[in-house]
Amino acid sequence: MKDNNAQAEKKRISPYVIKRLPRYRRYLGELMKEGVERISSAKLSELMGYTASQIRQDLNNFGAFGQQGYGYKVDFLYEQIGNIMGLDKEYSIIVVGFGRLGQAMAGYIDQYEKQFRIVGIFDVPDKVSSIEFGKVYVSDMDSLKEFCRRNKVDMAVLTVPRSEAQHACDAVVDAGVKGIWNFTSVDLAIPEDVHCENVHMSDSLHELSYHLKDK
């Protein structure tokens, strides 16, 4: 039976709810740091700017975490959302493009994202020779496919220049990688079984300029 519970559950949940989950988790993480043990949907609503009814509705997608008149248990909900997001597993990740942004993102993952382990870094040959990152050497793009064949690679961070984006994406997809974290600002053409998350830096910068234009 292909259509197991996990897949059925996944299909029911709106992508908008999925987009909100990391934000719930961040807020719950902050509350844990402050020593808060329980929180009502009303109080969470105040903090996060969603309505209390929206919050109850969102979290009901994953079972009944809260109790009437008692609220949510912060650490339990934090963990449950983490599990739903797949953060109870480990992912191996390669960085493709090791310029400033690639180095910054590798540093970020290494420091803050313990579930994601950098197993390989790739760039064009003339950038490769002298750089290493921790225990990981930077390898030639040409060796990417062979590397992915020998090692389990779940995700690729794409931090190449725009002009190289689709080419690098094709190489990664061809090597069997199913997840792409795309920083190139290019809308990539990918097969249906590959998932791509786009980070568009400009969106938030332009939103900022909207708010400042009359100041």
Next chain:
Amino acid sequence: MKDNNAQAEKKRISPYVIKRLPRYRRYLGELMKEGVERISSAKLSELMGYTASQIRQDLNNFGAFGQQGYGYKVDFLYEQIGNIMGLDKEYSIIVVGFGRLGQAMAGYIDQYEKQFRIVGIFDVPDKVSSIEFGKVYVSDMDSLKEFCRRNKVDMAVLTVPRSEAQHACDAVVDAGVKGIWNFTSVDLAIPEDVHCENVHMSDSLHELSYHLKDK
């Protein structure tokens, strides 16, 4: 009369619409590159995944750009959305924290965001001495306030470590800067007249792990 047209217009528009505008502009920019001159809301809907009615509703917030049975003029709409976002103006920007991420974002702004001009870069003294970025030298954090007093500074990119985030934010706010592009993943305490856009790298990475967890 304080409540002028621009401000009144601003108040009416939902923040969700504002969040979608940069995405409209990106897609229109791509269409321009492909030489597309006009596009219907139905076709735009197909491309972007919003409903055609949502698109018409969103764009109606800013006046009637489209014509029945004729569609939207791509370059005109691109420019109008740019104007609405304040991208017909220039902004001067400082980078606070010049580690790998600060360097990456300075490089990004310099290369791709022509309306945003980097006028100053700040970091702690031991990082300052040897680095420069184009014609801009990296200065000591202690000189930030004086610098902002002498130069018009619209925005600050915050790329300091988490532990320094609120401190750097306070310094920037104290210096009179009204816009913050925050990469620190810390929810900053800011006064009401300052606008902050948060970039949470982890949100999209965790969304990616959600989609990969059963693969």
